[in-house]
Amino acid sequence: MVIPVFNEEAIVEGALRRYAQALDELGxxxxxxxxxxxxxxxTEQIVGELDLRLAHGTLRLLSCPIADYGRALRxxxxxxxxxxxxxxxxxxxxxxxVTRALRRLDHDECDLVVGSKAMIGARDRRPWARxxxxxxxxxxxxxxxxFGGTDTHGLKAFRRKALxxxxxxxxxxxxxxxxxxxxxxxxxxxxxxxxxxxxxxxxSPSIHLLRRVPRVMKDLARLVVAVRWNDAALGDDDxxxxxxxxx
Numbered sequence: 001m002v003i004p005v006f007n008e009e010a011i012v013e014g015a016l017r018r019y020a021q022a023l024d025e026l027g028x029x030x031x032x033x034x035x036x037x038x039x040x041x042x043t044e045q046i047v048g049e050l051d052l053r054l055a056h057g058t059l060r061l062l063s064c065p066i067a068d069y070g071r072a073l074r075x076x077x078x079x080x081x082x083x084x085x086x087x088x089x090x091x092x093x094x095x096x097x098v099t100r101a102l103r104r105l106d107h108d109e110c111d112l113v114v115g116s117k118a119m120i121g122a123r124d125r126r127p128w129a130r131x132x133x134x135x136x137x138x139x140x141x142x143x144x145x146x147f148g149g150t151d152t153h154g155l156k157a158f159r160r161k162a163l164x165x166x167x168x169x170x171x172x173x174x175x176x177x178x179x180x181x182x183x184x185x186x187x188x189x190x191x192x193x194x195x196x197x198x199x200x201x202x203x204s205p206s207i208h209l210l211r212r213v214p215r216v217m218k219d220l221a222r223l224v225v226a227v228r229w230n231d232a233a234l235g236d237d238d239x240x241x242x243x244x245x246x247x
Contacts, residue, residue, distance in 0.1 A: 003089065003093075011090065011091065015091070019032070031082060033080055036062065047059070111190040113156065114151060
């Protein structure tokens with residue numbers, strides 16, 4: 001379980017306690033990896049001192065001095081120790097997504113499960129500006145790199161071994177690392193399933209939406225170059241591509 005956090009002192013302890021208890025009740029081994037990135041409040045201290053007294057799981061804190069969501073997520077995935085990795089958000093901690101995703105992975109139905117805020121059946125109760133932002137980004141990804149899904153950012157669960165080469169190949173950090181991960185997984189032939197999720201904003205975003213726009217546009221341009229041009233130059237001889245017979 002990998003959860004990137006940035007200045008979440010107001011909610012981090014309560015969220016982790018509730019989530020850890022729900023995971024413990026599943027009766028299977030797990031670890032919660034809290035990947036802090038550039039925190040300037042007491043988030044890291046709170047997590048470091050938290051004693052959850054779990055029967056089946058552990059809590060681990062990773063620290064990155066730079067405020068970079070994508071870098072924190074990448075670090076958490078690479079240092080996770082389980083065969084299956086679930087990427088969650090501290091303001092969601094959706095145990096329903098976990099159980100549905102694990103069921104699909106346990107039955108070998110797919111390699112990557114994406115929790116979609118925008119597909120039919122999803123209930124996105126965030127403010128209209130956040131909902132619009134999700135659809136604008138998805139539209140840009142569809143137009144520029146041929147993304148065929150409905151969401152890339154947020155909840156995911158996957159087989160760690162299958163995704164590690166793709167994590168290593170990703171070149172974009174910050175907001176669009178998660179998008180690149182999903183897009184590359186599809187282009188490299190991994191089996192992807194989307195499932196609808198319900199979400200309601202638990203607190204105001206830690207970074208103002210309008211402040212993210214220039215950065216997202218810059219990273220989108222990098223993503224287009226990396227996915228369309230660089231991969232096209234490598235062609236079928238790309239040594240990083242997973243062997244289809246192993247999936």
